[in-house]
Amino acid sequence: MKNARKKPSSIMIFTARNRRRYLTGLLWAAPFLIGAVIFLLAPFLRLTWGTLFRGGGRRFAGFDNYREVFASEAFRMAALHTVLLLAVSLICIISIGVLLALFLKSIKDHAPLVMAAGLVPFLMPALAAVMAVRFICPDSLWSLCLMHLWKYAGFYGVLLAAAMNQIPDDYYEAAQMEGAGYWKQVRIVTLPCIREMMGFAVILGVVHTFLGYREALLLAGTHPPGQLYLIQHYISNNFEQMNQMHLSVAAVSVVFAMCLCVGAVWAGRRWLYGKA
Numbered sequence: 001m002k003n004a005r006k007k008p009s010s011i012m013i014f015t016a017r018n019r020r021r022y023l024t025g026l027l028w029a030a031p032f033l034i035g036a037v038i039f040l041l042a043p044f045l046r047l048t049w050g051t052l053f054r055g056g057g058r059r060f061a062g063f064d065n066y067r068e069v070f071a072s073e074a075f076r077m078a079a080l081h082t083v084l085l086l087a088v089s090l091i092c093i094i095s096i097g098v099l100l101a102l103f104l105k106s107i108k109d110h111a112p113l114v115m116a117a118g119l120v121p122f123l124m125p126a127l128a129a130v131m132a133v134r135f136i137c138p139d140s141l142w143s144l145c146l147m148h149l150w151k152y153a154g155f156y157g158v159l160l161a162a163a164m165n166q167i168p169d170d171y172y173e174a175a176q177m178e179g180a181g182y183w184k185q186v187r188i189v190t191l192p193c194i195r196e197m198m199g200f201a202v203i204l205g206v207v208h209t210f211l212g213y214r215e216a217l218l219l220a221g222t223h224p225p226g227q228l229y230l231i232q233h234y235i236s237n238n239f240e241q242m243n244q245m246h247l248s249v250a251a252v253s254v255v256f257a258m259c260l261c262v263g264a265v266w267a268g269r270r271w272l273y274g275k276a
Contacts, residue, residue, distance in 0.1 A: 044255065051248050069249040078234040081227050085141055085212075086261075089148045090205045093156055096149060097201060100157025101194075102186065105164050115161070118154025130218045139220050141227035147215050152208055156201055163197035164190060202265050206258060 054061040069075050100118065104111045121129065133147045167190065175185045191198075213232035220228040222236060231254060238247040 044252075047248055048252050051245070051252055054245070065245055065249050066253070069246050069253070072246075074229075075231075075234055075246075075250065078229050078231045081141060081229055082231040084227075085144055085230065086206065086209050088141075088145050089209050090202060092145060092149055093152060093205050094198065094201060096153045097156030097160050098191075098198075100153065101160035101164050102190070104157060104161040111161070115154075115158050118157055120154070121151050122155045124151070126214050127218060130215055134219075139224075139228060143219065144212060144216055144228070147219075148209060148212055151215075152205075156205075159201055159204075160194060160197060163194040167193045199265050199268070203262055206261050210254075210258070 051065050052062060053059060054065065104114060107114065129147055129151055133143050133150060137143050137146060171189045171193070172185055175189050180188065210232070213230065216224065216228060216230055216232070222233065222240075223229075224233065231250065235247060235250050235254075238250065
């Protein structure tokens with residue numbers, strides 16, 4: 001009996017089965033991963049390494065190129081305006097998206113029609129959105145925020161409404177039995193259950209804010225005055241002037257800034273899960 005072969009536990013079987021699934025998924029994803037490494041990651045690492053040199057890569061300069069770019073008034077102004085636009089747009093778009101999702105959840109019978117109407121601005125050409133916003137407010141940072149809300153508020157409302165519809169009704173019934181009102185149910189049931197989708201919406205909001213350069217370009221041109229001057233304008237102007245070093249440093253800085261934003265969202269989500 002001592003030499004009898006032990007039967008593998010269910011945990012071992014489950015782990016081995018998952019390992020095979022992971023390997024199968026990795027095999028299917030291998031072409032995409034290889035292409036991303038060759039055409040995205042490797043050129044970006046080469047560009048990042050090149051920003052540490054001067055004179056065509058012959059003299060090591062360390063972070064002198066970054067100090068020169070960060071000391072530029074144009075870069076600091078563009079970075080400040082971009083950060084302000086990003087913060088205001090994210091706060092407004094997520095807040096309005098949650099309210100729209102609650103509204104869509106409350107009108108279950110007519111929700112598909114309202115969802116379709118909310119996605120119309122998302123499908124409109126950029127020039128139409130620019131002309132619509134110009135009738136409402138003058139050219140400023142607030143006009144870009146309003147344009148962002150005009151185009152994407154309905155999209156985020158539909159996205160968050162889909163997450164709310166996956167919440168079991170038992171949660172709300174239990175909250176009602178405890179005496180929770182509507183807004184308390186939203187606070188203790190709805191928002192905690194959709195926080196993962198909200199994190200995904202924040203990441204999409206960061207991407208959509210950076211993609212708003214097309215509207216900013218149509219709104220004020222390549223050299224806009226005041227608050228309309230964004231980091232994308234700085235990169236575009238350096239590209240026109242063939243200032244390769246400033247262009248490379250700005251591009252690398254933007255990528256690292258976006259990675260920090262995504263990391264902050266991920267850390268915040270982990271913190272919220274820990275508090276739950």
